[in-house]
Amino acid sequence: MPERRTAQKAAVMNVLAEADAPLGVQEILDLASQVTPSISQATVYRVLKSLLKKQTISLVQLPGETPLYEMAGKHHHHFFRCRTCRQMYEVQGCDELIQRLLPDNFTLEDHEVFLFGLCANCRR
Amino acid sequence: MPERRTAQKAAVMNVLAEADAPLGVQEILDLASQVTPSISQATVYRVLKSLLKKQTISLVQLPGETPLYEMAGKHHHHFFRCRTCRQMYEVQGCDELIQRLLPDNFTLEDHEVFLFGLCANCRR
DNA sequence: ATGTGTGCAAACAGTTTGCAAGCTT
């Protein structure tokens, strides 16, 4: 009944651990395949789901885009996406501003913030 | 070459005009079918796409959820979704607070904010 | 009459799942 250690799980974990931005399923599959060529798409989905359940990784859901995944355990943060190079940057400090948007009799449990624009590089 | 007036387009428009919260494709289809029974799902998609292009309606993309649509032309706003009754409430006042989250050499063009929690009703 | 708009069904993209075989423990 304990969970087993497999090359596929390790490959997915390593890929995510070394990434410096959230990755999509296809990217994860491509990168993991370089080390463990036999890995299949279905397995990537299954491993990701199990890692999510254990909160080892977390989900980044940009509106209208396919899900991305990143290592969990980071400080609370959001993302800025550059519309030119599509690079994602972490953003923090959203905090108490957000609670003020709601009436007193509402309970705020969670929030998502996404920023879009031009990054320093693309602004030239 | 001008755009033509059809019962299906009118039906979709009316449904959205009378809604008090953003609607999904299936809801729009169901409601529109009550007036124009012959309308098909494909047509709903096509009409929505064309209305989006004309900016007559706008898209509400909750992370991880299927797209919703609402009449455009409202003031700038975001949404709070109650996790119990799933009702959506409009929220405004997100302000320039948001701009402060970014370094000076980044240009902020747009942003999305989603709040989740319990609404006044569900808090009892 | 012209050609946009529509319904239907097939095609797609992303994700999930059943099953038999493989590998970890």
Place this chain on the structure above:
DNA sequence: AAGCTTGCAAACTGTTTGCACACAT
């Protein structure tokens, strides 16, 4: 050996599209 994991392919969900026909202009 036992049973969690995997690969493959089929199934699914949400959305798009090709085609012939209907209908608004």
